[in-house]
Amino acid sequence: MSLVRIEDLRHHAGDTVTVQGWVTTTRSSGKIAFCVMRDGTGYLQAVFPKAEVVEGAWERFATLTQEACVSVTGVVREDARAPGGYELTASDVVVTAPSVDFPISPKEHGTAFLMENRHLWLRSRKQVAIARIRSEIEQAIHDFYYERGFIRTDAPILSGAIGEDAGELFATQYFDLGQAYLAQTGQLYIEATAAAHGKVYCFGPTFRAEKSKTRRHLTEFWMCEPEVAFADTNDNMRLQEDFLCHIVGRVLERRPEELKELERDLAPLQNVTGPFPRITYSDAITALQAQGSDIQWGADLGADDETALAKAYDKPLFVMNYPKEVKAFYMKENPDDPRTVLNNDCLAPEGYGEIIGGSQREDDYDKLLQRINAQGLDPATYSWYLDLRKYGGFVHSGFGLGLERTVAWICGIPHIRETIAFPRQIHRLYP
Amino acid sequence: MSLVRIEDLRHHAGDTVTVQGWVTTTRSSGKIAFCVMRDGTGYLQAVFPKAEVVEGAWERFATLTQEACVSVTGVVREDARAPGGYELTASDVVVTAPSVDFPISPKEHGTAFLMENRHLWLRSRKQVAIARIRSEIEQAIHDFYYERGFIRTDAPILSGAIGEDAGELFATQYFDLGQAYLAQTGQLYIEATAAAHGKVYCFGPTFRAEKSKTRRHLTEFWMCEPEVAFADTNDNMRLQEDFLCHIVGRVLERRPEELKELERDLAPLQNVTGPFPRITYSDAITALQAQGSDIQWGADLGADDETALAKAYDKPLFVMNYPKEVKAFYMKENPDDPRTVLNNDCLAPEGYGEIIGGSQREDDYDKLLQRINAQGLDPATYSWYLDLRKYGGFVHSGFGLGLERTVAWICGIPHIRETIAFPRQIHRLYP
Numbered sequence: 001m002s003l004v005r006i007e008d009l010r011h012h013a014g015d016t017v018t019v020q021g022w023v024t025t026t027r028s029s030g031k032i033a034f035c036v037m038r039d040g041t042g043y044l045q046a047v048f049p050k051a052e053v054v055e056g057a058w059e060r061f062a063t064l065t066q067e068a069c070v071s072v073t074g075v076v077r078e079d080a081r082a083p084g085g086y087e088l089t090a091s092d093v094v095v096t097a098p099s100v101d102f103p104i105s106p107k108e109h110g111t112a113f114l115m116e117n118r119h120l121w122l123r124s125r126k127q128v129a130i131a132r133i134r135s136e137i138e139q140a141i142h143d144f145y146y147e148r149g150f151i152r153t154d155a156p157i158l159s160g161a162i163g164e165d166a167g168e169l170f171a172t173q174y175f176d177l178g179q180a181y182l183a184q185t186g187q188l189y190i191e192a193t194a195a196a197h198g199k200v201y202c203f204g205p206t207f208r209a210e211k212s213k214t215r216r217h218l219t220e221f222w223m224c225e226p227e228v229a230f231a232d233t234n235d236n237m238r239l240q241e242d243f244l245c246h247i248v249g250r251v252l253e254r255r256p257e258e259l260k261e262l263e264r265d266l267a268p269l270q271n272v273t274g275p276f277p278r279i280t281y282s283d284a285i286t287a288l289q290a291q292g293s294d295i296q297w298g299a300d301l302g303a304d305d306e307t308a309l310a311k312a313y314d315k316p317l318f319v320m321n322y323p324k325e326v327k328a329f330y331m332k333e334n335p336d337d338p339r340t341v342l343n344n345d346c347l348a349p350e351g352y353g354e355i356i357g358g359s360q361r362e363d364d365y366d367k368l369l370q371r372i373n374a375q376g377l378d379p380a381t382y383s384w385y386l387d388l389r390k391y392g393g394f395v396h397s398g399f400g401l402g403l404e405r406t407v408a409w410i411c412g413i414p415h416i417r418e419t420i421a422f423p424r425q426i427h428r429l430y431p
Numbered sequence: 432m433s434l435v436r437i438e439d440l441r442h443h444a445g446d447t448v449t450v451q452g453w454v455t456t457t458r459s460s461g462k463i464a465f466c467v468m469r470d471g472t473g474y475l476q477a478v479f480p481k482a483e484v485v486e487g488a489w490e491r492f493a494t495l496t497q498e499a500c501v502s503v504t505g506v507v508r509e510d511a512r513a514p515g516g517y518e519l520t521a522s523d524v525v526v527t528a529p530s531v532d533f534p535i536s537p538k539e540h541g542t543a544f545l546m547e548n549r550h551l552w553l554r555s556r557k558q559v560a561i562a563r564i565r566s567e568i569e570q571a572i573h574d575f576y577y578e579r580g581f582i583r584t585d586a587p588i589l590s591g592a593i594g595e596d597a598g599e600l601f602a603t604q605y606f607d608l609g610q611a612y613l614a615q616t617g618q619l620y621i622e623a624t625a626a627a628h629g630k631v632y633c634f635g636p637t638f639r640a641e642k643s644k645t646r647r648h649l650t651e652f653w654m655c656e657p658e659v660a661f662a663d664t665n666d667n668m669r670l671q672e673d674f675l676c677h678i679v680g681r682v683l684e685r686r687p688e689e690l691k692e693l694e695r696d697l698a699p700l701q702n703v704t705g706p707f708p709r710i711t712y713s714d715a716i717t718a719l720q721a722q723g724s725d726i727q728w729g730a731d732l733g734a735d736d737e738t739a740l741a742k743a744y745d746k747p748l749f750v751m752n753y754p755k756e757v758k759a760f761y762m763k764e765n766p767d768d769p770r771t772v773l774n775n776d777c778l779a780p781e782g783y784g785e786i787i788g789g790s791q792r793e794d795d796y797d798k799l800l801q802r803i804n805a806q807g808l809d810p811a812t813y814s815w816y817l818d819l820r821k822y823g824g825f826v827h828s829g830f831g832l833g834l835e836r837t838v839a840w841i842c843g844i845p846h847i848r849e850t851i852a853f854p855r856q857i858h859r860l861y862p
Binding site: 040041122128194204222363 | 434436438451453454470471472498499500527528529530531533534548549550551553554558559562563565566569570573577580582583584585586587588589590591592601602603604605606607608611613620623624625626627628629630631635636638640642650651653660661794812815816818819820821822823824825851852853855857858860861862
């Protein structure tokens with residue numbers, strides 16, 4: 001009698017097998033009882049006909065509770081109506097570990113309670129579906145770049161160099177070397193590896209000690225950041241298009257069950273094909289003003305502005321060439337309008353807002369040094385970064401895709417806290 | 432005339448193309464000049480016949496310096512002797528960005544100097560080869576688990592829970608919630624996701640504020656940690672065998688050029704096939720004592736002990752069932768000898784020492800609580816972790832593979848500082 005995982009039951013039709021897993025729900029009439037169980041690889045209904053089970057099994061069935069760990073033995077039956085296409089005609093059940101008063105019952109719970117019990121909430125059907133889509137997206141990311149000959153180069157987390165906003169850093173004492181900061185981005189570092197490998201990317205956690213309590217912010221989140229030598233801002237947007245289409249297509253193709261579990265409307269996802277519409281920041285301001293907004297040229301776009309802009313389109317939208325002042329120091333000045341930079345944000349449709357920020361990088365040594373000084377950053381800390389403009393400077397571009405925002409959008413869920421197993425927010429460090 | 436990357440030249444034999452990249456070396460006679468250039472995707476020799484180049488090109492060639500960024504135009508010629516199989520009969524060269532006195536010349540430099548210029552050292556042939564092998568190993572890791580139905584679940588970096596040794600933590604202030612620690616492992620967290628998905632893994636950076644200055648230690652390093660529900664310590668070792676064989680086989684198959692660049696002896700790698708030899712810790716102590724060591728039962732194995740043990744084998748070696756006292760609190764007590772735990776280390780051959788540490792996890796609530804208390808850890812911080820034993824506790828096992836040690840072994844290089852783009856060591860936070 002073999003131990004089989006639920007995902008493998010299809011190879012065992014007619015066999016007697018044992019399945020280990022956790023009890024989801026049970027119900028019973030006088031002569032027949034049902035247990036839906038899960039083992040992480042799938043869900044299975046086990047049917048216990050009272051007259052056919054081994055001695056003691058009927059009584060043991062009566063003790064089953066939600067999330068008890070069980071070992072169920074029976075014959076695998078093909079059944080088109082069953083989830084996964086198979087069910088078990090069970091002859092025995094053994095409780096290998098009890099579960100008394102599992103905190104998360106099928107009834108409604110408040111978010112604070114669920115977040116406090118995140119380690120158990122993860123076992124719920126909807127959370128399982130989100131996690132599986134996240135995992136699929138991560139593999140899709142790696143496959144996309146691997147197939148295109150990109151070299152993955154991991155950027156350091158601990159660093160003396162600040163990538164974005166000095167006001168939003170986590171710091172730690174680093175032996176005798178003073179403070180180290182947790183990376184807000186890997187970009188600066190992979191500009192160096194781009195000069196070694198031509199096409200590179202990094203993928204890892206990034207950190208912002210931001211006091212934002214919105215549905216789009218975490219203090220710890222994952223980013224995918226590609227960087228390409230000899231690519232300008234237009235090449236950069238084309239890569240973003242291909243990349244997003246690849247990710248969305250992959251989830252549609254390989255995670256239909258999970259999208260169904262989440263009741264995701266597939267039409268907006270099926271519509272994600274290139275090219276994406278492009279507008280300049282200046283056009284965006286004009287459009288917002290025409291909609292009655294009092295935003296002025298020079299101000300950064302807020303979440304509401306992004307939603308208002310994206311509403312006019314049914315695909316991801318590129319907004320290009322923001323004012324220099326609202327963007328990071330490393331973005332290349334726009335030769336056609338030096339008030340602006342050669343950058344783009346990519347706004348997801350359906351109100352999800354910015355999921356990508358990208359730019360061509362400043363490759364002029366003097367201009368970059370000027371920007372570093374203007375920001376009050378210490379040039380000595382960036383001396384290695386400036387070297388990239390000193391020794392064979394090169395046109396290069398890249399972008400960062402926020403994983404959690406992308407998962408939220410593709411899953412169609414409102415808050416990014418559910419897109420990562422253990423979210424970190426300003427008020428949450430547990431579990 | 433098209434811009435072509437060196438890796439794509441094979442599709443352009445006979446065409447006139449332009450290649451952008453950096454100058455590696457030049458040499459010239461009176462009538463013909465040669466430039467080896469690189470663009471990150473490969474190396475290319477461009478041949479300049481003085482009589483055939485455009486006006487000014489011969490003079491521009493004379494100004495080329497190491498790592499100058501250039502644009503070279505010419506006709507692609509198939510040449511079996513050339514690296515990559517193609518060379519360029521060049522008609523023009525333009526310097527797009529100069530490089531004056533590039534710090535890393537072909538002569539020998541000291542390690543301190545190279546590490547200080549790590550951002551430029553990365554462009555050297557040997558460093559490029561190591562990085563490409565690392566990238567291949569990372570993709571091999573993801574493919575291995577994806578193909579086996581594992582769900583990737585990312586563990587948090589910032590945490591209140593300590594996974595390994597409280598004495599070796601980086602800490603940061605986390606808003607009003609007190610200190611957060613940088614994760615030493617993702618394991619505790621993915622034990623929770625294993626209960627949701629059955630087979631999971633995490634892959635990300637981990638941190639040890641260890642004052643070790645050895646060739647096998649970094650303060651920031653990457654780990655791959657799988658965790659499997661309903662798998663015991665034997666299943667765990669089988670997974671490790673399959674995993675290592677997969678990784679080594681993949682590099683042998685897909686990165687032969689890079690292994691050659693590193694002058695790696697392939698025989699020891701080709702020998703990596705399962706099953707791997709297994710000895711207990713007690714046997715290991717006996718063997719070491721027989722070799723003249725004065726090590727006593729109960730002491731942890733040091734790097735020299737590992738090297739001495741592994742020398743007797745030509746494959747990775749499992750050492751099992753260490754004394755409880757030298758291992759982490761979460762390892763399951765060995766029912767056959769409660770002084771020991773159901774764990775294993777995996778020692779790489781050729782003196783590379785431990786690359787994997789794994790164990791079956793303690794699934795008994797009371798025993799785990801006892802261990803947590805015995806270590807002086809705060810049970811409140813681990814209340815969520817204890818919950819996993821309260822609600823449907825389950826047999827489960829997992830392990831952590833250290834990426835940098837694995838890369839060092841497969842590349843055959845002595846120090847792990849070269850296996851990551853920007854190594855972090857006790858005395859190094861720059862670049």
